[in-house]
Amino acid sequence: MSNDDRTILSEDILLRPLAAGDAPLLLDAYLRNRDRLQPFEPVRTEEFYTLPGQRERLASQLAAREAGTLFGWVLTDGERVIGTITLSQVVRGPLNSANLGYWVDTEYAGRGLTGAAAAFVVRYADEVLGLHRVEAGTLLDNLASQRVLAKTGFTEFGVAPRMLHINGAWRDHKLFQLILNDLPPR
Numbered sequence: 001m002s003n004d005d006r007t008i009l010s011e012d013i014l015l016r017p018l019a020a021g022d023a024p025l026l027l028d029a030y031l032r033n034r035d036r037l038q039p040f041e042p043v044r045t046e047e048f049y050t051l052p053g054q055r056e057r058l059a060s061q062l063a064a065r066e067a068g069t070l071f072g073w074v075l076t077d078g079e080r081v082i083g084t085i086t087l088s089q090v091v092r093g094p095l096n097s098a099n100l101g102y103w104v105d106t107e108y109a110g111r112g113l114t115g116a117a118a119a120f121v122v123r124y125a126d127e128v129l130g131l132h133r134v135e136a137g138t139l140l141d142n143l144a145s146q147r148v149l150a151k152t153g154f155t156e157f158g159v160a161p162r163m164l165h166i167n168g169a170w171r172d173h174k175l176f177q178l179i180l181n182d183l184p185p186r
């Protein structure tokens with residue numbers, strides 16, 4: 001991999017970094033998938049489903065990218081955002097690790113798009129960011145997400161009781177990790 005930060009996932013679907021003009025596309029995507037995502041996400045404010053809310057969230061994510069703590073991508077079909085994938089909580093030093101999260105539009109699920117996006121993003125984490133490890137957590141019954149992680153080479157290393165506040169309650173999570181390399185931290 002060179003320093004490429006984008007790739008073609010399938011005939012029509014591109015994976016590219018979040019960009020400054022994406023707020024209206026993200027708003028449209030989150031409105032379309034509001035009910036679908038609710039069981040898997042923190043409780044969203046009403047502000048989240050507005051253009052100013054999406055502009056503010058995007059600005060904070062782009063600032064975090066500049067700071068090197070979060071790297072976000074969108075899956076696009078033409079002008080339409082149909083999913084996101086994010087490396088967040090990038091911590092350097094002896095941990096040298098990040099957290100992986102993703103979702104895909106209901107119409108595009110089951111086509112291998114998230115698996116392909118995750119494979120690209122973990123290679124980016126290894127070869128461009130020089131991370132040692134990527135971690136991900138899923139709800140205990142989120143079998144589709146667990147399958148994405150298994151396909152990408154992650155292994156389960158435990159269950160964290162009441163780890164994350166998702167859909168209105170503190171919920172147990174299965175934890176997965178992928179060791180990328182054993183280079184010294186940079």
Ligand SMILES: CC(C)(COP(=O)(O)OP(=O)(O)OC[C@H]1O[C@@H](n2cnc3c(N)ncnc32)[C@H](O)[C@@H]1OP(=O)(O)O)[C@@H](O)C(=O)NCCC(=O)NCCS
Binds near residue numbers: 139
């Ligand atoms: C999890 C999610 C991102 C997967 O996206 P996707 O693009 O459909 O993923 P892929 O097509 O690459 O792979 C899904 C795999 O799960 C499998 N799968 C789907 N539903 C399943 C189920 N109920 N039980 C077991 N496996 C299942 C699919 O068969 C596929 O495996 P395969 O490639 O071996 O056939 C998508 O379902 C989603 O957006 N869910 C809601 C949000 C979410 O859960 N985000 C992750 C939070 S941890």
